[in-house]
Amino acid sequence: MGENLARKILRAHLVSGEMKVGEEIGIRIDQTLTQDATGTMAWLQFESMSVPRVRTEVSVSYVDHNTVQMGFENPDDHRYLQSAARKYGAFFSRPGNGICHQVHLERFARPGRTLLGSDSHTPTCGAVGMIAIGAGGLDVAVAMGGGPFYLKMPAIVGVRLAGDLPPWVSAKDVILELLRRLTVKGGVGKIFEYFGPGLRRLDVFGRATIANMGAELGATTSVFPSDGAVRKFLRSQGRENDFVPMEADDGAVYDEIIELDLSKLEPLAACPHSPDNVRPVLEIAGTPISQVCIGSCVNGSYRDLMTAALILKGEAVHPDVSMTVSPGSRQALAMLAASGGLDALASAGARILECACGPCIGMGQAPASGSASLRSFNRNFEGRSGTADAAVYLASAEVCAASALRGAVTDPRSLGKEPPRVRIPKRFPADGSGIIPPESDPAKAAALPTVLGPNIKPAPKGTPLPDSVRGRVAIKVGDNITTDHIMPAGEWLKYRSNVPKYSDAVFVKVDPEFPARARRIRDAGDAVAIVGGSNYGQGSSREHAAMVPMFLGLRCVLAVSFARIHRDNLVNFGVLPLTFADPADAAAFEGGDEILLPEVRRELLSGDSVTVVNSTKGRKVACRHGLTARQVEIVLAGGLLAWTAARGC
């Protein structure tokens, strides 16, 4: 029986478990990446493990999220990260060098390898045939220390691509179509493996767009074969030696198959406020926009930037539109400059920003009140742009550029222009000067200091789970709550390394009273509980969405279902994620209810069921924990660090 590519790579890295869907497996990690917003905590946690040097083939520390430097906080983080990378054997990608996923794809991604990154869009590198997974910073720290990464064996979904994309339709429309069909929870517990004749004309940049935004499906990761397109890409990066052909066996078996005829696709857009609220651009054409943003890790490649440049060339951005360009990497920017694209964009009136996440994470460029912003990005959660009542739409570079010209959402096919034809250069500039290698002499490295600043506080530690837990529901929320709801970024991003200060931001955009209420519950000696709907914690990998509420006393989250990375992060910080055995029971809970988990320790050790009593409503409901034996031990110990310390490793 033919084996698919995802299973082949997982099998080659398997260190524990059986590859049966839903069962826990442990895999060896070859490469890691961290970025500055999750990196300081990850590296502090790595330091606390007393490992002298990373034990991976390649670890890279990127600075890309928070590069605005409005105060000392960010540069202090950058300085710490640079000092830790140098000392502990990681490459350091300097601020301005680009967004981690784009730069990693260009400089480090290798077919057949595994990559674990403390950012949810790490799957981008699946474009070159590697298994690249997003996780919390603590999991990445463990992987840097040589430990395996544990996950439930995902189901492998084969996506068979047929046909060729019509003019003006691009890779972004492929993933938007999948989001339209499957929704933001359609990929939970799954790996999407792409194959079929439709791959023929899809280059690595397009594949990276699709793999990147597979994160919005909730997927564990996405993977493409390592074929001629990958070889060509690696050659253009001066890395042809890294090429290894990799593909599924003939007749490979998948747990599920999705058929997608590329020739039937049309330009699509995700409407506010969810990446799966997808409609044909034709249907929303004419919606006035105040802003267009091109770039980010999903559409910040040379291909996307040049596409926009060719559409805007010789014309001007509409007077009512502020247009920004944030290139995915310095390499993409350099190529754009060399081929005249930068001039075309700047002359058309686009505002050229740094090669960084920028507007995507609310670091500047908040749209005007009540206005619509069209972005070639991957997330449009309410408030993420920095403007609470802005309406953010997501689309391809083609749709964004056409709309920038017209001042309203525009189907690019209606421009009456020739479709842009971007010529991908045979060779990209790859001088490496944005990447600083680590100290290679172990003796010298050991003597090097790491440099902390006053905003950098240690990661908080959890405490062992008591026999029974008495608590209070501090907030009840609905379906699809994102980690941006739980721990906002934007103006709060500079406190990622200062948990006490960042705790003032927990849930503030949903309920400004939350932090004070949680502290009151905690200080009265009760546990804080949260009740959520389905897909609780979707979106980013930020472990802060578990760590910071834990600091405020969070002990358990009761939800209908969880997003994968957030659930793992809760466990890592000793917070119990419970799902209602009967989802209808969620209705029996309200904010302020007193709850009791009378025998939680015993129940965790004896089966999958945990009893939750709502003392206020006089109801007893059955919940499930769904934890593996290893995860049960971690929750009982009060988190992964405590568990690891107790085992003496």
Ligand code: MIC
């Ligand atoms: C995001 O796109 O939400 C982020 C910011 O890149 C996060 C990481 C973070 O919150 O630091 C992610 O995707 O994991």
Ligand code: SF4
């Ligand atoms: Fe950065 Fe946005 Fe990509 Fe997250 S999604 S890594 S914030 S560009």
